[in-house]
Amino acid sequence: MINKNSPLPIYYQIEEQIKQQIESGVLKPGDMLKSEREYAEYYDVSRMTVRQAINNLVNQGYIYKKKGSGTYVQEKKIEQALNGLTSFTEDMRKRGMEPSSRLLKFELIPATAKIAKELNLKENTPVTEIKRIRYGDGVPIAIERNLLPANLVKGLNEEIINQSLYQYIEEELNLRIADALQVIEASTASKTEADLLEIQKGSPILLIERKTFLADGTVLELVKSAYRADRYKFMITMQR
Structure with missing residues (x-):
């Protein structure tokens, strides 16, 4: 008492x-x-x-x-260490969870001036846009939007996208993913984000923007994601 x-x-x-x-x-x-x-x-x-x-x-x-x-x-938060470049699918499987996705958008679009600059392309170059809801054990964890140069990542279809995109790129296309620049910031869920993530409007979310590079310095993708802050957290080991 x-x-x-x-x-x-x-x-x-x-x-x-x-x-x-x-x-x-x-x-x-x-x-x-x-x-x-x-x-x-x-x-x-x-x-x-x-x-x-x-x-x-x-x-x-x-x-x-x-x-x-x-x-x-609340369920225990999923932890991701920020000391290596891994895909969502790899993160989930590493934690003994079953990853899955729901495809919202998959199409070719002409690169706008902003997208072209980010991907180091000429304006109007074909870009593959993929938008998905990512799940862990059936629970919506993130909304993810990938933008990739279409001439670099060929042969994509819905079956491949619903598996591991990185695995396909490395094993089937023989492209070596090297590193990435990632920015994380706090925000609150819009009505659309809240509906897709099954949370209340205004709930805390983590906005993540990542630019991934191949070993030769070519920009592979630009990824923009919105993660549920109640289900996901990031850790980093720091040394003095």
């Missing part, structure tokens, strides 16, 4: 008790929490106090709200 005479705010005490239940395994990923009313009655406090504790736990990534359903314990 909480101590109403403690200098610690009541909402913080409730927050810490629920957090301890999650970390100890009493509340497991996917479990539904009690309602605000039930917590308020249990602790003999106002619903506003409970709501503050719940909102803090949502912001910290311990729980999430499902509209019209309730509040649930």
